[in-house]
Amino acid sequence: MTIPLRRLVVIRRRYEVLSMLNDFAIGSWFLVGSVFFLYPSLMDAGVWLFIVGSAQFLLRPIIRLAHRLHLQRIPASNWEF
Structure with missing residues (x-):
């Protein structure tokens, strides 16, 4: 099966x-x-929003890693170019 x-x-x-x-x-x-x-x-709510935003910065590499792992699960021999 080839992946278009x-x-x-x-x-x-x-x-x-x-x-x-x-x-x-x-x-x-x-x-x-x-x-x-x-x-x-x-101000307290503002601090919490900064904490949430900072924690969300951790999602950036997680999204990139998930993308890479998703593509790695597809064998290169199945890619159609």
Whole structure:
């Protein structure tokens, strides 16, 4: 069974979209957290948003690793170019 190039492109694009959504979420947490720091009553929530954003940075290499492992499960001899 050969894996068409089109399928490989679909796999790559899915991981790219996942990575972009993750980056968007990280930016959102840090932006909202920064605004929260302008108001003393929201400062604790701002700290938590920074913690969530920082933890989410760990997802970036996990997404890349998952993509690589996904492609490694497909034997190169099955790729159709």
